[in-house]
Amino acid sequence: MNENSRIIAVPGGTGNLGFALAWRWARAGHRVIIGSRTAARAQQAAAEINERTGSNTVTGSENAPAAAEAEIIVLTVPYAAHEMTLQTIMPALSGQILVDTTVPLQPPKVNVVQLPDSGCVAVQTAKLVGDRARVVAAFHNVAAILLNSDNDIDCDILVTSDDPDARQTVMQLSEDAGCHALNAGALANAVASEALTSLLIHMNKTYKAGHAGIRITGV
Amino acid sequence: MNENSRIIAVPGGTGNLGFALAWRWARAGHRVIIGSRTAARAQQAAAEINERTGSNTVTGSENAPAAAEAEIIVLTVPYAAHEMTLQTIMPALSGQILVDTTVPLQPPKVNVVQLPDSGCVAVQTAKLVGDRARVVAAFHNVAAILLNSDNDIDCDILVTSDDPDARQTVMQLSEDAGCHALNAGALANAVASEALTSLLIHMNKTYKAGHAGIRITGV
Numbered sequence: 081m082n083e084n085s086r087i088i089a090v091p092g093g094t095g096n097l098g099f100a101l102a103w104r105w106a107r108a109g110h111r112v113i114i115g116s117r118t119a120a121r122a123q124q125a126a127a128e129i130n131e132r133t134g135s136n137t138v139t140g141s142e143n144a145p146a147a148a149e150a151e152i153i154v155l156t157v158p159y160a161a162h163e164m165t166l167q168t169i170m171p172a173l174s175g176q177i178l179v180d181t182t183v184p185l186q187p188p189k190v191n192v193v194q195l196p197d198s199g200c201v202a203v204q205t206a207k208l209v210g211d212r213a214r215v216v217a218a219f220h221n222v223a224a225i226l227l228n229s230d231n232d233i234d235c236d237i238l239v240t241s242d243d244p245d246a247r248q249t250v251m252q253l254s255e256d257a258g259c260h261a262l263n264a265g266a267l268a269n270a271v272a273s274e275a276l277t278s279l280l281i282h283m284n285k286t287y288k289a290g291h292a293g294i295r296i297t298g299v
Numbered sequence: 300m301n302e303n304s305r306i307i308a309v310p311g312g313t314g315n316l317g318f319a320l321a322w323r324w325a326r327a328g329h330r331v332i333i334g335s336r337t338a339a340r341a342q343q344a345a346a347e348i349n350e351r352t353g354s355n356t357v358t359g360s361e362n363a364p365a366a367a368e369a370e371i372i373v374l375t376v377p378y379a380a381h382e383m384t385l386q387t388i389m390p391a392l393s394g395q396i397l398v399d400t401t402v403p404l405q406p407p408k409v410n411v412v413q414l415p416d417s418g419c420v421a422v423q424t425a426k427l428v429g430d431r432a433r434v435v436a437a438f439h440n441v442a443a444i445l446l447n448s449d450n451d452i453d454c455d456i457l458v459t460s461d462d463p464d465a466r467q468t469v470m471q472l473s474e475d476a477g478c479h480a481l482n483a484g485a486l487a488n489a490v491a492s493e494a495l496t497s498l499l500i501h502m503n504k505t506y507k508a509g510h511a512g513i514r515i516t517g518v
Contacts (some may be wrong), residue, residue, distance in 0.1 A: 192485045195418065223517070234516045238498065265501035266411045272498050275491035279457065280515070282484035287518040295514045296499070297453045298442070299506040 086253070089150035091115035091143040091157060091165055094125045097181060097219065098156030100227035102138065103129045104257040112138045115146035115169075122146070148172035152253065153213070154179040155205075159186070162201065166208055173212035177246045179253075180205045180270070181219040183277040191282040193275045200271035202240070216241040216250045217270035220277055222259060223291030233257075235293025238264035238273045262296055305472070308369035310334035310362040310376060310384055313344045316400060317375030319446035320438065321357065322348045323476040331357045334365035334388075341365070367391035371472065372432070373398040374424075378405070381420065385427055392431035396465045398472075399424045399489070400438040402496040410501040412494045419490035421459070433465040436489035439496055441478060442510030452476075454512025457483035457492045481515055 088105055092098040093114035102112045106129050114129075116122035122140030129138045140146075147153045147169040153176050157165045162182045180202045186194045198204050202217035209215065218239045226233055237254040239261050241247035247263060254261035264273070280292040307324055311317040312333035321331045325348050333348075335341035341359030348357045359365075366372045366388040372395050376384045381401045399421045405413045417423050421436035428434065437458045445452055456473040458480050460466035466482060473480035483492070499511040 193419075193488050193490050195490065199414065200412075226517075240498075262502060263505050264498045265505075269412050269494070269498050269501065271412050271414065272491060272494035275488070275494060279459075279483045279488050279491050282488065283481060283515060283518050286482050286484075289518040291517045293516045295516050296502060297512045297514050298510045299502050299508040 085109050085111060086152055087111045087113070087150045088253070089113045089115050089146040089153045091146060091153065091155050091169060092161070093156060094121050095156055095158070096224035096228065098154070099125055099129070100224050101154060101156065101219065101257055103132060104227060105253065106133050106135070106138045108256040110256065113146040113149055114138065114140040115143035116140065117143065143168050144172045147176070150176060152177045152179065152249070154181065156181050159184045159201070166205060170209065170212065173209060176213050177249060178205070178209060178213035178215050179219070179250055180215060180217045183220050183274050185277065191278055191285065193278045195271065195275060200268055201274055202267050202270035206242070206267055214241070214243045214246040215267060216243070216246050217267060217273065218250050218254060218261075220270070220273035221280060221294050223293060226291045227257070233259045234295070236295050237261045240264045240267050240269045240273070242267045262299070304328050304330060305371055306330045306332070306369045307472070308332045308334050308365040308372045310365060310372065310374050310388060311380070312375060313340050314375055314377070315443035315447065316438065317373070318344055318348070319443050320373060320375065320476060322351060323446060324472065325352050325354070325357045327475040329475065332365040332368055333357065333359040334362040335359065336362065362387050363391045366395070369395060371396045371398065371468070373400065375400050378403045378420070385424060389428065389431065392428055395432050396468060397424070397428060397432035397434050398438070398469055399434060399436045402439050402493055404496065410497050410504065412497045414490065414494060419487055420493055421486050421489035425461070425486055433460070433462045434486060435460040435462070435465050435469040436486060436492065437469050437473060437480070439489070439492035440499060440513050442512060445510045446476070452478045453514070455514050456480045459483045459486050459489045459492070461486045481518070
């Protein structure tokens with residue numbers, strides 16, 4: 081445990097992105113709680129991470145109790161499960177930082193941007209949770225396969241929020257996960273990261289690349 | 300003149316972005332027609348570019364005749380003038396490639412994404428012009444001040460279109476302007492580039508940078 085250790089819940093942590101982030105944060109000395117719809121699946125993912133890190137700090141539980149116990153909640157569920165998961169954890173919210181990583185992909189055309197009519201997903205999240213959580217958006221554009229390896233992460237994490245302190249905390253979490261973070265401004269700016277992922281998927285196919293990402297130049 | 304010389308009209312070419320692109324294309328051997336609401340202003344900008352390149356290939360005229368004469372029309376007007384300029388050049392459209400560079404900035408909060416209710420500007424352009432032009436979107440995220448210098452351009456140009464041939468032509472034009480181009484997919488994907496500019500403006504201020512841009516990694 082490092083002295084800045086945080087308690088981080090990862091609803092959706094049995095999926096690729098959440099699992100990889102959970103592993104990186106556990107490795108950095110944070111206490112991680114994997115969340116899932118079923119406790120057993122969450123506990124299995126936690127056990128895999130513990131085996132990989134050689135420790136026993138990661139636990140697993142259903143999404144709501146995981147969120148209740150955490151200082152920071154990182155939502156990593158597919159878009160189709162986004163609203164339902166938010167409703168599930170809503171009673172567990174009491175001022176935590178809620179990191180929304182959701183990209184509004186609408187299969188099968190995941191290589192074409194199809195923003196919901198309501199616009200930015202993260203802004204919708206903030207409207208839904210009101211003052212129950214401090215919403216930050218991040219990690220939309222980093223390939224889970226990269227995060228789940230020991231490779232250096234050759235891209236930037238665009239971190240947006242209307243709460244500067246919460247944004248700063250998540251930028252630090254990003255660095256703890258080995259990812260260079262950038263302050264990308266207001267929460268409404270998350271729509272750019274939410275949209276960009278379809279372009280990266282398109283370019284992965286067009287250029288036969290495995291994990292396109294973005295980097296900001298000139299800063 | 301190079302053997303692949305094109306006739307390119309630049310409505311809005313008296314502004315920073317259009318002027319800089321026009322200069323780079325003139326330098327690369329293309330024939331450029333600066334467009335403006337008044338012919339005199341267009342001709343003045345053309346004369347400045349001719350003096351800079353030491354040639355006389357750049358001309359200037361009102362927007363509609365400039366568009367009528369061109370194979371490729373590159374719209375570089377502010378968002379507030381976007382629809383009006385499109386209406387002005389509409390009678391001059393007869394199948395040309397129309398490159399939309401428009402970023403929907405809404406002053407004074409230009410560092411926060413404020414997409415129009417209709418969503419993607421380039422998609423709106425395509426709806427408006429119908430089959431009168433082949434719409435491509437590009438050049439949203441490159442700093443005009445960089446383009447207007449001899450500096451290397453340290454960012455990528457995301458080029459989107461539903462017309463693969465037109466997209467390829469504009470990717471080549473981007474390279475001719477000294478900018479690395481990427482095929483970023485369908486025209487609807489332009490919403491990502493349209494949104495990104497506000498993040499770059501925010502980061503220019505936050506990180507005291509002059510010209511933030513984006514680069515795609517891993518491709």
